[in-house]
Amino acid sequence: MIRARLADLFAAADLAIGDDDLDRMVALVEENLAAGERVRRLVERYDEPAFGLPGRRRAAP
């Protein structure tokens, strides 16, 4: 599925991509999905407020 989505994405941008590069792109996307799984370890169930722009957060009185 990742491979097909990438192929569609490159086709939408009218870019050619060879099989080897597509294989490497699939590996990079899989690694990013694994990173997405890993960051969930750092998050608790309801630990909101989740985030804010640091500048604003720290600028608050």
Next chain:
Amino acid sequence: MSRELCFLTIAEAGRRFRSGDLSPVALTEAFLARIAEINPRIDAYLLVTADAALAAARTAETELAAGRDRGPLHGIPVAFKDNIETAGIRTTAHSRVLLDHLPAADAAVVEKLKAAGAVPLGKLACLEFAHGAPSPDQAFPPARNPWNPDHGFTGGSSTGSGAAVAAGLAMAALGTDTGGSIRNPAALCGTAGLMPTYGRVSRRGVIPYAFSLDACGPLAWTVEDCALVLGAIAGFDAADPGSADLPVPDFTAGLGRGVAGARIGVLRHFFEDDMVADREMAASIDAALEVLAGLGARVSEARVHPLMDYHDVKTLIGEAEFFAAHEADWLARAGDFGASLQYRTAEGAMIPAVDYLQAQRARRHLATEMDAMFDDFDVLVTATVLDPAPPMARDGGGPRARKPNLTQPFNVAGVPALSVCTGFNAAGLPLAMQIAGRAFDEAAILGVGHAYESATPHRDRRPQL
């Protein structure tokens, strides 16, 4: 004589202007002559604005002679990374996509430096959109490292900023930093480089990489000069939604105080366990810590989450935000992106929204942990880079796996971080350490960096070009 003038610090040049021993026009002419001589060997500049520089220098000279002193940047030659917009002057971000881009207005940081009387020398090379990698299909050649101009990489993404300052082609340069893009070239080119706190310096007019991570700051030969430039560019800007409405202190005020009693935490696990630094790099950091301890600092170990956690968070946020910023151009004219960036941009399109949001939530935990470190320490020290300048990659930029780097944690946490030269390896390439501090306490890291520089001879050595 010209070479000597180009290797003055900002502080030294300012003193000579005010004693009548040197004029801004003479200094600017020296820089323009040196750029003409040296730049063809290192390609730091994409565009030299000689006429604008000389006009600004003449104005500075007239004003200083009349007693109208705009402060420490008055008459000082500076240059801008080419992702920082300059009114009516081509701003490409080193990309074919923007070859015809003539901004209508100056970026906030350019406005501020002009108001401070600085002399704009031109626009500097960078990695494409501050995110690509050198590849032969790009519109401009990559900047080369002045310490090894035949094949040395400068570090990125503020490639030309590091190269220009090290080679004496600008007294200071502005760079941008999303995951280390000021500090990496500073380290590999042997300059000082400061990423200010997120929100300290306006990004209005800076072409974005990642909205919630981007920062803009100075590279200069000395920490003191970084402090002077930061003082000129810092401050609230309602047009930047990340900008912090806080007072701007005099960042040079505490530079002479020394480090006696300062609490320094060493994030050694970043470069000994999570990743392993080059032997000479690690040894130079140990030697630097001994210098600081000898000056009275209290040095002890510190520990935060592993580098990989910061890397995961930065990658998910950075790639997704990069695609959001550049999606329209990528879909309409991806062929104008360099080969490397074509692939990197596509990565961002494949990050699920929920992963991006979980990364932002995780970021909060990491930032909270980092903030708490400053209850126990005044500054944190770690390596800036694992290795000295590597050879320039020549692979044309296919899809490439990325590794954690030592600079990302401080972008994720939104705290300021400074790279300082810690000497040279056996091959003559610069080594460096990184000093990070609590949010909006740039003065603390500048103070430690300045104390270290003042106690060591590394600022006396320049590349031989």
